[in-house]
Amino acid sequence: MGKIVRRLMLDDIYAIGRNESWFSDMARKGLHLKKIGRLFVYFEKGEPKETKYRIDYLKEAPSQEQLDVYYDCGWNFIAKNGYFYVFSADEKSCITELHTDPVERGFALSELNQRLRNNLIILSIAMVVFLGIMISVYYFNDEPFLFMIKGQFVQQMFIVIVELYVFYSVIRNYRVVRKLKQSLLQGAEIDHNQDYRKARLLGGIWAGVFLPMALFTIIIPVVDIARSNDYTLPEGNINLPIIRLAEIEKSPNLRRETGYHDNVDRENRVSFDWSLLAPVQYEIDEHGVVNGEMWGDNSGVYSPSITTRYYMLTFGSMAENLTLDLINRYVWRDNSEVKEVNHRSFDKLYMVEDGIRKQIFAYLDNQVVHVTYYGEERIEDIIPPLAQKMNEVIP
Amino acid sequence: MSYSGNPMTEAMYYILLALMNPNHGYQLMAAIEQVSNGRIKMGPGTLYGVLTRLQKDNLIEILSDDGRRKTYAITEEGRAALKADYERLKDMIQDGRILEG
Numbered sequence: 126m127g128k129i130v131r132r133l134m135l136d137d138i139y140a141i142g143r144n145e146s147w148f149s150d151m152a153r154k155g156l157h158l159k160k161i162g163r164l165f166v167y168f169e170k171g172e173p174k175e176t177k178y179r180i181d182y183l184k185e186a187p188s189q190e191q192l193d194v195y196y197d198c199g200w201n202f203i204a205k206n207g208y209f210y211v212f213s214a215d216e217k218s219c220i221t222e223l224h225t226d227p228v229e230r231g232f233a234l235s236e237l238n239q240r241l242r243n244n245l246i247i248l249s250i251a252m253v254v255f256l257g258i259m260i261s262v263y264y265f266n267d268e269p270f271l272f273m274i275k276g277q278f279v280q281q282m283f284i285v286i287v288e289l290y291v292f293y294s295v296i297r298n299y300r301v302v303r304k305l306k307q308s309l310l311q312g313a314e315i316d317h318n319q320d321y322r323k324a325r326l327l328g329g330i331w332a333g334v335f336l337p338m339a340l341f342t343i344i345i346p347v348v349d350i351a352r353s354n355d356y357t358l359p360e361g362n363i364n365l366p367i368i369r370l371a372e373i374e375k376s377p378n379l380r381r382e383t384g385y386h387d388n389v390d391r392e393n394r395v396s397f398d399w400s401l402l403a404p405v406q407y408e409i410d411e412h413g414v415v416n417g418e419m420w421g422d423n424s425g426v427y428s429p430s431i432t433t434r435y436y437m438l439t440f441g442s443m444a445e446n447l448t449l450d451l452i453n454r455y456v457w458r459d460n461s462e463v464k465e466v467n468h469r470s471f472d473k474l475y476m477v478e479d480g481i482r483k484q485i486f487a488y489l490d491n492q493v494v495h496v497t498y499y500g501e502e503r504i505e506d507i508i509p510p511l512a513q514k515m516n517e518v519i520p
Numbered sequence: 521m522s523y524s525g526n527p528m529t530e531a532m533y534y535i536l537l538a539l540m541n542p543n544h545g546y547q548l549m550a551a552i553e554q555v556s557n558g559r560i561k562m563g564p565g566t567l568y569g570v571l572t573r574l575q576k577d578n579l580i581e582i583l584s585d586d587g588r589r590k591t592y593a594i595t596e597e598g599r600a601a602l603k604a605d606y607e608r609l610k611d612m613i614q615d616g617r618i619l620e621g
Contacts (some may be wrong), residue, residue, distance in 0.1 A: 181565050184572070190589055191568050194545040198564045212565075223565035226531040233569050 135328030142319035152176035175216035231309030268450035405437035429500030441491035470512030542593035
């Protein structure tokens with residue numbers, strides 16, 4: 126047995142004439158068709174030979190008797206792919222053609238044509254539902270940019286593109302079969318020497334674009350899961366773009382308030398996440414308590430806290446919209462005034478105060494930060510150190 | 521697509537004609553060549569394509585199947601259809617008489 130060589134199946138099996146022509150050309154180069162897989166076509170290396178190939182559509186698997194009759198007529202069964210069976214014969218032998226009546230063949234393909242049409246209808250409905258869901262997820266979302274960055278936007282878009290491509294292939298195959306059926310019913314024979322190069326080249330380009338994309342959609346969530354990480358915020362110095370509670374609170378009696386769960390202090394936690402649009406995402410909580418000191422309204426022991434959300438974006442142009450989405454999400458009361466503060470260290474900075482709940486929303490280039498502080502100190506005081514931290518990040 | 525009395529294809533006509541005598545695959549091809557006086561050499565793909573379709577339309581049936589070889593025969597329905605098409609062809613020949621010398 127000769128060496129097995131494989132080639133990508135870049136054309137549709139439905140393009141009968143083109144594939145027959147390709148197999149014949151391969152045989153002329155000494156590569157004889159052996160097997161047709163999902164992705165690859167396998168050839169066996171041997172002597173160059175003039176061979177003719179015929180692809181037959183057989184709804185019912187042929188019986189041994191049927192294959193014997195084909196064989197006795199000079200046609201060898203070589204390979205199959207779904208309902209398509211490939212037969213070959215020596216080019217020089219003067220045997221009867223496999224099919225001698227195009228109209229009868231047209232009848233057989235009518236059944237396939239019908240089946241493909243039903244598939245197409247079902248798939249069209251599924252596509253409408255699928256695209257509807259995809260569009261509504263973003264269209265009816267109050268914070269589409271936040272959703273895009275936190276979610277799997279890029280991956281979802283890839284899935285949409287890949288789905289559209291699959292849809293296009295189904296339409297293309299349906300049209301190929303319909304055209305073939307029509308021409309057969311009109312008595313025209315299939316051209317067994319049709320040019321296949323252009324179709325294979327085009328198929329190769331499509332495959333080159335969509336296979337990596339399909340692969341990507343599988344890899345992205347894996348990377349996301351592998352990179353996201355939760356851990357307890359260390360008490361000492363850390364190299365994170367955040368303001369520590371100790372930097373705001375003046376009392377030397379400030380102590381950490383903890384709440385362990387699954388070995389992570391939920392009250393003082395660093396939560397890292399990754400996405401293609403925002404490869405660095407932090408959500409960092411810190412809770413403290415000052416024993417011996419009470420809240421201004423005497424509601425209990427003074428226990429300030431700070432939460433920082435930090436995003437480093439792939440595209441700086443999304444920073445403004447993300448900031449606005451964060452304001453929309455985290456400013457709860459409609460009567461809270463969102464004050465824009467001019468600060469030379471930020472592209473934009475907003476401050477919102479609602480009693481003891483004080484927030485800053487700001488962005489600088491591709492960095493977006495949102496600080497929520499519960500406490501009695503002035504929020505303005507954290508702007509300069511925050512500006513310093515964010516400027517340090519920029520190389 | 522079930523048979524609804526449309527003009528038959530040549531392949532269909534001759535297969536039905538040849539099956540007036542029950543027969544099996546390979547010999548059927550020889551029989552067709554014979555009844556058509558050597559005019560028709562039918563390809564095996566066409567033969568089995570038509571046999572599958574005729575069987576589905578109940579124009580032929582499998583008389584016996586020993587697992588190795590199937591013997592086909594025309595049904596009453598098939599006979600009637602063949603007869604009808606024969607009459608149609610005869611009319612066509614009649615109508616074509618003006619072409620004769």
